[in-house]
Amino acid sequence: MKISILAAAAAVMAGACSAQAANIEFWYGNTGPVETAIKAQCDAFNAAQTQHKVTCVGQGSYEVSMQKAIAAYRAKNHPVLIQFFDAGTLDLMLSNAVVPVQEILPDVKWNSYIAGARAYYETSGGKLFAQPYNASTLLFYTNRTELEKAGVTQTPTTWEEVIDAARKLKAAGHACPFVTDGDTWRVLEQFSARHGLPIASRHNGYDGLDAEYVFNTTFVAKHLQNLVDWRKEGLVRLNADTKAGNYTAAFNAGECAMMEGSSGSYAASTKAFDGKYQITVNMAPMYKGYERHNTLVGGASIYVMKGHDQAEVDGAKAFLDFLRKPEQQMAFTAATGYVPVTNDVLEAINKSGDAKAAKYATAAIGIESMNQPPTADSRGIRLGFYVQFREIFMEETQKAYAGQQTMQVSLDNAKKRGDELLRRFEQTYKGVKLP
Amino acid sequence: MTSESTLFSNRWLPVLLVAPFMLLIILFFYVPIFQAFYWSFFLEQPFGGGSMFVGLDNFARVLSDREFWQAGGRTLVFMVTASSLAVLIPLILAVAADRKIRLSLPARNVLVWPKGVAGASIGVVFAFVFNPFVGILAPLNKAFPGIWAPGIDGTDAFITLIAAHVWSGIPFNFVILLAGLQSIPRTMQQAAAMDGAGPWRRIFDVQLPLIMPQLFLTLVLEFTESVTSAFALIDTITHGGPGGATTLLVYKIYKDGFSGYDLSGAATQTAILMVFVILLTAAQFAFLGRRINYER
Numbered sequence: 127m128k129i130s131i132l133a134a135a136a137a138v139m140a141g142a143c144s145a146q147a148a149n150i151e152f153w154y155g156n157t158g159p160v161e162t163a164i165k166a167q168c169d170a171f172n173a174a175q176t177q178h179k180v181t182c183v184g185q186g187s188y189e190v191s192m193q194k195a196i197a198a199y200r201a202k203n204h205p206v207l208i209q210f211f212d213a214g215t216l217d218l219m220l221s222n223a224v225v226p227v228q229e230i231l232p233d234v235k236w237n238s239y240i241a242g243a244r245a246y247y248e249t250s251g252g253k254l255f256a257q258p259y260n261a262s263t264l265l266f267y268t269n270r271t272e273l274e275k276a277g278v279t280q281t282p283t284t285w286e287e288v289i290d291a292a293r294k295l296k297a298a299g300h301a302c303p304f305v306t307d308g309d310t311w312r313v314l315e316q317f318s319a320r321h322g323l324p325i326a327s328r329h330n331g332y333d334g335l336d337a338e339y340v341f342n343t344t345f346v347a348k349h350l351q352n353l354v355d356w357r358k359e360g361l362v363r364l365n366a367d368t369k370a371g372n373y374t375a376a377f378n379a380g381e382c383a384m385m386e387g388s389s390g391s392y393a394a395s396t397k398a399f400d401g402k403y404q405i406t407v408n409m410a411p412m413y414k415g416y417e418r419h420n421t422l423v424g425g426a427s428i429y430v431m432k433g434h435d436q437a438e439v440d441g442a443k444a445f446l447d448f449l450r451k452p453e454q455q456m457a458f459t460a461a462t463g464y465v466p467v468t469n470d471v472l473e474a475i476n477k478s479g480d481a482k483a484a485k486y487a488t489a490a491i492g493i494e495s496m497n498q499p500p501t502a503d504s505r506g507i508r509l510g511f512y513v514q515f516r517e518i519f520m521e522e523t524q525k526a527y528a529g530q531q532t533m534q535v536s537l538d539n540a541k542k543r544g545d546e547l548l549r550r551f552e553q554t555y556k557g558v559k560l561p
Numbered sequence: 562m563t564s565e566s567t568l569f570s571n572r573w574l575p576v577l578l579v580a581p582f583m584l585l586i587i588l589f590f591y592v593p594i595f596q597a598f599y600w601s602f603f604l605e606q607p608f609g610g611g612s613m614f615v616g617l618d619n620f621a622r623v624l625s626d627r628e629f630w631q632a633g634g635r636t637l638v639f640m641v642t643a644s645s646l647a648v649l650i651p652l653i654l655a656v657a658a659d660r661k662i663r664l665s666l667p668a669r670n671v672l673v674w675p676k677g678v679a680g681a682s683i684g685v686v687f688a689f690v691f692n693p694f695v696g697i698l699a700p701l702n703k704a705f706p707g708i709w710a711p712g713i714d715g716t717d718a719f720i721t722l723i724a725a726h727v728w729s730g731i732p733f734n735f736v737i738l739l740a741g742l743q744s745i746p747r748t749m750q751q752a753a754a755m756d757g758a759g760p761w762r763r764i765f766d767v768q769l770p771l772i773m774p775q776l777f778l779t780l781v782l783e784f785t786e787s788v789t790s791a792f793a794l795i796d797t798i799t800h801g802g803p804g805g806a807t808t809l810l811v812y813k814i815y816k817d818g819f820s821g822y823d824l825s826g827a828a829t830q831t832a833i834l835m836v837f838v839i840l841l842t843a844a845q846f847a848f849l850g851r852r853i854n855y856e857r
Contacts, residue, residue, distance in 0.1 A: 189819070193820075196607050199609065200608070200609045217607065221607065221610070222610045223605070233809070275585075353579050364712075364713070365712065366711075367712070367713070369695075371694075381640075511822065511823065513821065513822070514816070520802075521801075521808075524803045524805075525803075527713065528714060528715065528803060528804055543628070554604050554606055555606070555611075
């Protein structure tokens with residue numbers, strides 16, 4: 127609060143001195159090592175030039191950041207730049223509170239962004255709405271040391287092999303072969319995208335607000351039923367089944383041997399493993415007989431909010447330009463495990479001679495995963511009130527894991543409740559066209 | 562009432578003294594409440610910019626939503642079980658502390674301490690206390706694996722929530738009830754004892770009837786408070802899970818409004834919940850309050 131008042135006061139003073147310079151605010155939601163890396167970028171920007179000053183304000187989580195942004199926007203007290211996560215894409219697109227980045231920065235070579243990242247955030251006219259920032263995708267992590275102890279020498283690449291390995295681990299006395307939190311992003315979105323399955327009709331909402339959820343009829347239903355069965359068999363554990371209480375913490379502590387997780391958790395895992403275990407990280411497993419398609423770009427991107435004067439917008443543009451610089455993206459990737467999503471950064475990494483280094487391990491695999499052949503259903507998710515749907519999906523599937531109802535009933539319920547959200551979204555934005 | 566005019570010579574002085582507080586109440590209570598009622602008739606875009614009058618559509622939508630009724634049902638179950646326990650347990654403790662038994666003096670002191678702990682902190686502590694791997698029930702889990710799993714089993718999570726709520730409610734209710742017990746003239750007890758009434762008979766025929774005003778106060782406060790005060794506990798212990806088993810109405814409103822951006826739906830549910838609490842309190846006064854004898 128104090129910081130924002132100070133920044134506002136400073137902005138007023140700066141505005142009086144020079145029309146060009148601006149103090150701008152950037153709200154982000156990450157914590158831990160990622161927050162450290164974000165702050166380092168803000169400091170670097172302020173040190174690299176004197177015209178603009180960015181104040182980076184951590185809000186504790188993406189959702190809190192969004193809640194505050196909504197309140198601040200209604201009170202006309204909002205920041206120029208805000209980071210928000212993938213699930214809120216359509217909510218922000220239709221909010222009428224943001225300007226597409228490609229509109230205010232028309233001269234940037236936006237084509238250097240890999241197709242997967244563009245598809246998620248671009249309008250039907252091919253204009254990027256937000257600048258991808260901390261991009262991530264789903265990867266498959268194993269604790270090689272534990273796998274080898276159980277006699278698994280090849281890192282599994284298919285679900286069949288994962289479960290074979292899990293059975294061997296269990297036979298070797300391992301209490302937690304595979305761990306997941308059953309999160310919507312992991313078990314529904316990324317699974318559907320790479321297996322080429324739709325989540326909702328109208329190509330996941332890209333073709334109109336009248337989409338309906340269809341995931342309860344696709345192969346996802348079978349996979350989720352498998353997860354229930356495997357959990358009963360003692361091969362798969364959920365957050366609440368682990369001592370650590372959280373899947374990444376359980377994997378990092380060595381309690382669990384395999385996990386599907388965001389590339390963004392790579393830095394924490396390698397740090398925790400250091401000297402104790404060997405880690406492998408690969409593309410997420412497929413079912414046999416399915417052709418591999420791209421995984422979705424997750425993480426978050428930066429939006430420019432409306433209602434600021436030219437000086438502030440100039441400051442925002444300068445900061446966005448700074449964040450896009452290859453050396454900035456490389457440093458951010460090295461510090462966090464998030465994936466750089468522009469081709470020039472990949473080239474820069476290859477040229478740096480460090481391409482094989484552990485700190486860039488997720489970059490190559492992440493890009494490879496997001497660059498698999500796309501389908502019309504693997505572009506992204508353009509569904510309204512999707513943040514809330516994610517929670518509904520979790521709530522309903524948890525009932526299936528607890529044995530209260532079958533997975534099919536859970537999915538049918540989630541579809542029904544999700545469709546209600548979509549209809550209300552459609553009504554809230556009556557007459558609004560998808561950009 | 563009659564002493565007012567003797568205390569304040571200027572009739573506007575009391576108004577002025579109350580004004581700052583009234584202003585705060587109006588600003589942070591009545592205005593938001595009015596806003597909630599207003600929004601419940603509109604379909605509101607999260608970022609503003611467009612809202613549409615929909616009449617009673619929001620109420621129709623909420624009232625036909627199965628999740629709303631389930632959350633309402635859970636709120637009722639929580640209200641009845643947690644509130645009753647949160648009065649019953651302090652009552653037992655107060656009756657015990659009122660008797661001159663060993664340690665009753667330090668107990669009177671110690672039992673008030675939890676009052677100083679915020680709901681969210683209590684939540685964090687109880688999340689640890691009831692953790693299936695390191696908490697107090699961990700040995701039970703060792704003996705019978707999976708018997709206590711608040712992260713998977715909704716009932717276990719609900720029990721955790723009730724335990725935390727009751728624990729946090731002990732100090733206040735204990736103080737009120739103990740004060741009530743202590744204000745009973747000792748001669749009454751002595752007279753009852755002389756007439757041959759044993760300790761139990763004295764509790765039921767002398768003490769309880771005489772602390773009815775205090776019991777009524779604690780019950781009314783508990784019932785109304787349990788509807789809203791569970792929020793901090795839910796947000797720190799269960800996050801409404803597993804599988805929505807601990808999503809009480811107050812938490813559902815927060816989730817719908819703040820992570821679902823359904824401002825209209827959340828406002829509508831707020832309006833319904835508030836009318837319910839007002840009716841509940843009115844009913845308590847109408848049916849229970851009238852029978853209570855405040856004279857001694």
